Amino acid sequence: MxxxxxxxxxxxxxxxxxxxxxxxxxxxxxxxxxxxxxxxxxxxxxxxxxxxxxxxxxxxxxxxxxxxxxxxxxxxxxxxxxxxxxxxxxxxxxxxxxxxxxxxxxxxxxxxxxxxxxxxxxxxxxxxxxxxxxxxxxxxxxxxxxxxxxxxxxxxxxxxxxxxxxxxxxxxxxxxxxxxxxxxxxxxxxxxxxxxxxxxxxxxxxxxxxxxxxxxxxxxxxxxxxxxxxxxxxxxxxxxxxxxxxxxxxxxxxxxxxxxxxxxxxxxxxxxxxxxxxxxxxxxxxxxxxxxxxxxxxxxxxxxxxxxxxxxxxxxxxxxxxxxxxxxxxxxxxxxxxxxxEVKIVDANDKVVPTGTVGEIAxxxxxxxxxxxxxxxxxxxxxxxxxxHTGDGGYMDADGFVYVVDRVKDMIISGGENVYSAEVENALAQHPAVAQCAVIGIPSERWGEQVHAVVVLKSGATAAPEELIEFCKTLIAGYKCPRSVDITATALPLSGAGKILKRELRRPYWENRDRRVS
Structure with missing residues (x-):
């Protein structure tokens, strides 16, 4: 066919x-x-x-x-x-x-x-x-x-x-x-x-x-x-x-x-x-x-x-x-x-996890x-x-129902559109005042999730959140641009390998929720 x-x-x-x-x-x-x-x-x-x-x-x-x-x-x-x-x-x-x-x-x-x-x-x-x-x-x-x-x-x-x-x-x-x-x-x-x-x-x-x-x-x-x-x-x-x-x-x-x-x-x-x-x-x-x-x-x-x-x-x-x-x-x-x-839930080694255990949906x-x-x-x-391998974290119950609870890969879904954090970070990083940035998804009543940026500015530089958002709009589609920006004076949390710990940045926004996607 x-x-x-x-x-x-x-x-x-x-x-x-x-x-x-x-x-x-x-x-x-x-x-x-x-x-x-x-x-x-x-x-x-x-x-x-x-x-x-x-x-x-x-x-x-x-x-x-x-x-x-x-x-x-x-x-x-x-x-x-x-x-x-x-x-x-x-x-x-x-x-x-x-x-x-x-x-x-x-x-x-x-x-x-x-x-x-x-x-x-x-x-x-x-x-x-x-x-x-x-x-x-x-x-x-x-x-x-x-x-x-x-x-x-x-x-x-x-x-x-x-x-x-x-x-x-x-x-x-x-x-x-x-x-x-x-x-x-x-x-x-x-x-x-x-x-x-x-x-x-x-x-x-x-x-x-x-x-x-x-x-x-x-x-x-x-x-x-x-x-x-x-x-x-x-x-x-x-x-x-x-x-x-x-x-x-x-x-x-x-x-x-x-x-x-x-x-x-x-x-x-x-x-x-x-x-x-x-x-x-x-x-x-x-x-x-x-x-x-x-x-x-x-x-x-x-x-x-x-x-x-x-x-x-x-x-x-x-x-x-x-x-x-x-x-x-x-x-x-x-x-x-x-x-x-067919659907299965797997761990980081691609092994099927027990019923009710969170892993990646495949x-x-x-x-x-x-x-x-x-x-x-x-x-x-x-x-x-x-x-x-979908990049979505979830679990399967004993009756085969799949529950999506998180994302394995660094993606935000806002208003039904996929937004990859790397795209937004690449745009933000081109602003001359930005030293370091991380983009995460936070809950939104209207959009499900909204794009949120956490930014560390270069020493002596200044930039307002509105300026950074407008700058992004010159490089990428509007729906991908941050809807909110936090400018922090402290360094972003890093893993031992030097990778930004986005789960730490996301945690305050998703606490007391049964799933970390919306």
Whole structure:
């Protein structure tokens, strides 16, 4: 199977079924199939060959969904770029994967032009309404002018996409996912009852992010209906649910909190909404309780995983959020191994630890990534004997429920986005007043965790926290920058080997909590 399998099936069994809604545009699967085959032809016409990388930097749209399919149909590899990254970060990703074509919408057309100036030979395609900027090909013109081509019929072990995640050493890594990886995850989710063919799914989470991709690939495989909004707002989600009778949506916990706390929520008809999947970061008990009260007819399901796992490893079903499951505290778990996955908890020597003992969560299955793009050493450290080592600390109970309690690797999850401390520290260290710094995650009611920096200044130097935060914003994406900074006159605590003891810095913020992630 490959990622275009679902489209081929929909064209055969449900060609007149509703495929995509975006604003006032509504298309059935026959119309989408025609556009995808022509767009794939256009991609080849722009010079892309088998395995070449095709990138996109855009807000959510129906064209984004078409490109996911067309890239596979053309035999190329899609590279969704992070809309929250700085231009320099996305330039680094484009250079790293050597993408030859970049699709942009109106919001990112100026960035696209700057990227094409910085990267000679990069071809731009304008994938939006309105006048096409100079130096760009027009998406709709390419579709209209190109003749349909047959599906390239990529094999399961062929590369389908490169999804960039933060780098533990300060530079992003490209996670290589095959057609087989993505289809295995889609089938696993469908087997668990998520996102069936009858679903009307709302793309509200960013489409570059594989959290939304987990649902998207399942919907594309099952032939359900896709409704797309440009991006998340509480009113935007509520209005779409009311107008299009949405049944399913995936939201990160921060979005759920903003949605259920929205004062205008009771004015919308949300009666069609049946299921909310949440993931990318843990949800607090308080937010979950408010959500269940505000949406009493909605079933909540947690999906835990990571990009490197295509992305789902465990599922916590609705029944564990209520009744006997809740009484046993299982609503605080990340769930049990999903269909097609195995999970174990290991110690520092990669030995399985006893039930209830905290260790590192490791996962095996057809969802484990092919590796990191052109980084074999980092791949070898992450995947050992077929097991992906997640970097999350947790334990498993006697019934196979996994509880995430800490992080082994130095990562913060803020608002559903991964932030690697090294990236932020590398930025802070470039400020002329900074002698030493450490970046940690501390609890945040709104973001789950927030990025916090502890800084020692050089002798005689001065710098205010606000100045250091603004300095970081010139180098890295805003969501990675510290939201708070402590400037201390004392040296940071060090281990015998001279490594900063971040657990000592984190301890005051996480005391009296049953887990050290949020």
């Amino acid at each position: 490959n990622i275009t399998h679902g489209l081929r099936r929909a064209l055969q069994v449900n060609p007149n079924g509703l495929a995509i809604v975006c604003g006032e545009r509504r298309r059935n699967w026959r119309e989408v199939g025609e556009r995808v085959t022509r767009l794939a032809s256009a991609i080849r016409g722009l010079g892309a060959e088998d395995g070449d990388r095709v990138a996109i930097l855009s807000l959510n749209s129906d064209r984004y969904l078409e490109l996911y399919l067309a890239a596979g149909w053309a035999g190329t590899v899609i590279v969704p770029l992070n809309i929250r990254w700085s231009q320099l970060e996305n330039e680094d990703a484009l250079r790293d994967c050597r993408a030859g074509i970049l699709f942009v919408d109106k919001a990112f057309a100026p960035v696209g032009t700057a990227l094409a100036t910085a990267i000679p030979g990069l071809k731009l395609v304008y994938a939006d309404d309105g006048e096409t900027p100079a130096g760009m090909a027009d998406y709709e013109a390419l579709v209209a002018q190109s003749d349909p081509i047959p599906d390239a019929m990529r094999k399961p072990d062929d590369l389908a996409g490169i999804f960039y995640t933060g780098g533990t050493t300060g530079r992003s890594k490209g996670v290589m996912l095959s057609h087989g990886n993505l289809m295995a995850n889609a089938l696993n989710a469908l087997g668990e009852g998520l996102w069936p063919g009858s679903a009307v799914y709302l793309h509200a989470a960013p489409m570059f992010h594989l959290a939304n991709g987990a649902a998207m690939y399942s919907i594309l495989l099952s032939g359900g209906s896709n409704v797309v909004i440009q991006g998340f707002t509480p009113d935007g989600v509520a209005a779409a649910v009311q107008k299009e009778r949405i049944t399913d949506v995936l939201l990160v916990p921060t979005m759920i909190q903003m949605f259920v706390d929205h004062p205008a929520l009771p004015s919308y008809d949300l009666s069609s909404l049946r299921r909310i999947a949440y993931g990318a970061s843990p949800i607090s008990d308080a937010v979950l309780m408010r959500a269940m009260k505000a949406l009493p007819n909605v079933e909540f399901t947690q999906a835990y995983g990571m990009t490197e796992l295509s992305p789902i490893a465990t599922i916590l079903h609705w029944k564990e959020h209520i009744g006997d499951g809740r009484a046993k505290g299982r609503h605080r778990a990340a769930g049990r191994a999903t269909l097609g996955c 996962v095996r299955g057809d969802v484990v990534m092919m590796g990191y793009w052109e980084r074999p050493e980092e791949t070898a450290r992450a995947i050992i004997d077929g097991w992906m």
